[in-house]
Amino acid sequence: MNTSIPDIKRRVRLALTLALAASTFALPAAESRWWKGNLHTHTLWSDGDDYPEMVVGWYKDHGYHFLSLSDHNRLQEGEYWINATNNRGGPAALERYLARHGTQWVERRTHQDQPQVRLKTLAEFRALFEEPGRFLLIQGEEISDHFEKRPLHLNATNLRDLIPPQGGKTAAEVLQNNINAVLDQRRRTGQPMIPHINHPNFGWALTAEDMVELKGERFFEVYNGHPGVRNYGDATHAGTERIWDILLTRRLAELRLDPIWGTAVDDAHAYHSFNPKASNPGRGWIMVRAPELSAAALIAAMERGDFYASTGVELTEVRRGPRELGLEIKAEPGVTYLTRFIGTRKGYNPASEPVLADGRPVVTTRRYSPEIGTVLAEVRGATPRYQLKGDEIYVRATVVSSKLKSNPFAVGDYETAWVQPLVPE
Numbered sequence: 001m002n003t004s005i006p007d008i009k010r011r012v013r014l015a016l017t018l019a020l021a022a023s024t025f026a027l028p029a030a031e032s033r034w035w036k037g038n039l040h041t042h043t044l045w046s047d048g049d050d051y052p053e054m055v056v057g058w059y060k061d062h063g064y065h066f067l068s069l070s071d072h073n074r075l076q077e078g079e080y081w082i083n084a085t086n087n088r089g090g091p092a093a094l095e096r097y098l099a100r101h102g103t104q105w106v107e108r109r110t111h112q113d114q115p116q117v118r119l120k121t122l123a124e125f126r127a128l129f130e131e132p133g134r135f136l137l138i139q140g141e142e143i144s145d146h147f148e149k150r151p152l153h154l155n156a157t158n159l160r161d162l163i164p165p166q167g168g169k170t171a172a173e174v175l176q177n178n179i180n181a182v183l184d185q186r187r188r189t190g191q192p193m194i195p196h197i198n199h200p201n202f203g204w205a206l207t208a209e210d211m212v213e214l215k216g217e218r219f220f221e222v223y224n225g226h227p228g229v230r231n232y233g234d235a236t237h238a239g240t241e242r243i244w245d246i247l248l249t250r251r252l253a254e255l256r257l258d259p260i261w262g263t264a265v266d267d268a269h270a271y272h273s274f275n276p277k278a279s280n281p282g283r284g285w286i287m288v289r290a291p292e293l294s295a296a297a298l299i300a301a302m303e304r305g306d307f308y309a310s311t312g313v314e315l316t317e318v319r320r321g322p323r324e325l326g327l328e329i330k331a332e333p334g335v336t337y338l339t340r341f342i343g344t345r346k347g348y349n350p351a352s353e354p355v356l357a358d359g360r361p362v363v364t365t366r367r368y369s370p371e372i373g374t375v376l377a378e379v380r381g382a383t384p385r386y387q388l389k390g391d392e393i394y395v396r397a398t399v400v401s402s403k404l405k406s407n408p409f410a411v412g413d414y415e416t417a418w419v420q421p422l423v424p425e
Contacts, residue, residue: 032306034287034315035298037066039140039157040198040224040265041281045080045119046071046142049088050271051097053125058271058281060135065293068140069122070155075141075162076122084108084115092272138295142198143178147171150205150363153198156182158295160189171210175217183216192299196220196263199229204237208246208365213255219302220244222262222418223309225283225409227276229267232410236355238365241342241398241418245373246365248421249344253393261302261420262396264309274407283409284311289318305420311408312415313337313399320422325395326385327419336402339384341377343395343421348372388424396421 042048043055052069059067069076085091094117098106107118126137138158145152145165152174156163163185166177175197182195196219200206211220222240223231233239238246244262251257264284274280288307290297301307308315317328329337349369354361376395377386386395397419405413 032289032291034289035065035293036285036287037064038266038285039068040070040155040267042071042269043069044082044087045074045076048269050093052076053101054097056129060129066136066138068138068157070140070142072142072144080119081116084117133293136293145174145178147174151203152205154178154195155198156195158193160191176214179217192296194299199224200243201230208243212247212250218258219261219263221265223264223284224267226267226279236362236364243365246368248394249372259421259423261305262309262418276408276411280407308417308419310417311405313401313417318419323388324385325422329382331382337399339379339397339399340375341386341395341397342373343376344372344393346391346393394421394423
């Protein structure tokens with residue numbers, strides 16, 4: 001078929017007109033924003049001391065956007081009755097529960113001469129709290145396993161089905177088996193979900209060497225608000241930030257594995273008495289940059305490392321790469337900020353040695369060279385930046401404010417934020 005020159009010109013003009021119209025009227029891409037959330041929290045479904053609706057209400061009332069209830073080895077599903085007064089919350093918790101939700105909502109009975117309350121399921125109570133773009137509940141579980149006497153726990157976020165502890169012959173194998181179970185469920189269901197390693201220093205349970213070769217794991221708790229988890233280590237045991245730097249250095253430089261991102265969580269169990277000796281809510285959280293408040297969008301952003309962990313410092317911007325790590329801090333009047341840019345340079349000394357007590361090795365992270373996880377720069381002010389020199393394996397940032405943390409993990413703690421590492425291409 002022959003087509004005349006005028007016909008061709010008309011078709012070109014029509015195509016250009018349609019393309020212009022499409023570009024003019026197309027909806028703009030959703031802009032990402034920061035969402036505040038906690039991925040580690042307990043209720044009366046396991047060893048928390050309050051009803052799940054009361055726990056969720058606390059977080060929503062305090063400005064959180066998402067929350068995962070992560071009770072030990074169980075989901076909030078099925079029929080479950082507890083003693084109404086002889087539980088971790090006691091009569092006071094029931095009184096507050098009734099005052100907030102009323103007798104029409106709270107189900108009670110007498111069973112074998114004992115007063116009981118039925119715990120509501122996630123499917124029942126989520127409609128009381130969820131609002132599009134305002135608040136989201138994400139199903140979770142703390143898979144609570146062990147090796148010998150060491151408590152080995154990891155959280156699974158956005159699960160569909162309960163995962164029982166998988167066990168194993170070493171600490172690393174226990175972790176890997178449980179990680180694999182989460183990732184297998186993700187592949188089988190097509191539902192995005194992630195594991196993250198909990199409180200490595202709880203019971204001195206985990207060493208850097210236990211975690212360094214794990215496959216498919218991208219997250220661990222660099223901060224946990226439970227006073228029993230010993231984030232800072234001691235003279236024998238490495239603190240969690242030190243463990244993080246060892247993991248990052250060895251995984252990136254020696255094993256060619258993905259980096260591990262650091263989370264901050266409450267691990268809250270206690271909602272009635274607030275003091276540093278109790279595992280209270282509101283101590284640690286993550287801020288995730290995502291285009292919408294959905295489990296899929298939050299998980300995708302976390303897997304990219306597009307989030308930071310905090311106990312109070314708020315960032316308005318994080319720029320990671322390609323040759324600069326830059327932050328913008330939402331400064332409070334009268335508060336100062338010190339940012340430490342921390343990393344490891346190529347050519348570091350990889351040697352390590354065991355920690356000894358009475359001449360015998362202690363089950364703890366080995367001692368490594370100070371060239372691993374060294375402070376590359378310290379910058380004061382609200383807009384700290386670090387320009388890469390070209391020999392860094394990674395660079396991360398810890399921002400410490402001059403403002404004391406309210407109800408802290410440890411007395412004397414200052415509000416802090418941890419920024420995910422920039423890994424040069």
